[in-house]
Amino acid sequence: MNEEKEVEEQSKPLVLEKLEEHHADALLAQDEMRGTVVVVVRKEQAYAVLEYLKTDAELAYTFLVDVTAVDNSQMESELMQFDYARFMVVYQLYSYQGQCRLRVKVPVHESDLSIPSVTALWKGANWLERETYDMFGINFEGHPDLRRILMPDDFEGHPLRKDYPLRGRGERERFNFDKQNV
């Protein structure tokens, strides 16, 4: 029994150990999904945690693979877990040094859709955050150029939200060619 326990404790990923040591109050949950460590982090400390993950010499998650979001408004089980936060902003990180991936999730309430931009940490976050803003309406504070990136500039709404109709609101038939900047 003791041996088994030891093995289990040893196999605890380094990143979780270090996060528990330095940012224990920011951690809401932790999980593992197909070999990838997943941590859920409080929004207030999200920037500090991401900065720590990137700059810590041992962890060195220097590569921001993706930023996206999930609309959980129709997932009661998910909603209940995190104080009915409708959105979950997801950061996928990769460490070349440790050759491992990490998923950081941040619950965002609909009443306050702002979250600090990480463009200061990773320049590549620029377009990823613009896409997340375009599709979900998440407001990345401190982003240098938060405009739509996929949908036309005059588009209304955020189409990857679950309450947006799949076939749209008639925008694909109603066309004003004069208004568009081509």
Next chain:
Amino acid sequence: MGLDFVGRGVGETDGNIITTSIEKVVNWGRKNSLWPMPFGTACCAIEMMATLASKYDLSRFGSEAIRFSPRQSDLLIVSGRISIKMMPVLKRIYDQMPDPKWVISMGACASCGGVFDTYTLIQGVDQFLPVDVYIPGCPPRPEDLIDAVMQVQQKITSGASPKGVEAVV
């Protein structure tokens, strides 16, 4: 001479003189030198490229001169999905092409939206452009595109106006 617009005059000629109408000569020229403007936005464009490459060799039909300037082309090949953001661009390119101009809508997506029945995809470019020939398929084979070009050629030979002109007149 073997030219398909040849018509003989009433009087006997000894084969050195051809009488015909000016439209027929012009159309013969147009038919054999259709310069396509490729508007490839998705997977169908790969088949279009294959059609232009050596194996299928669209130059056999006089259409090897692909023009990436709409002002030098008279055949618009819409091959791929057109999103609501792309539609004004496509419309402008069509408007820039000189008359007479023909339009081929290649594949299910360009013709009706295909499987992408979503908020962002135009459900058929013919809502906004006069399409002369549709090609079904997902993607259509190069033979289908060649067939469509030949149908455009037939239209030209027969003296029919492009859809775009009919719409105006």
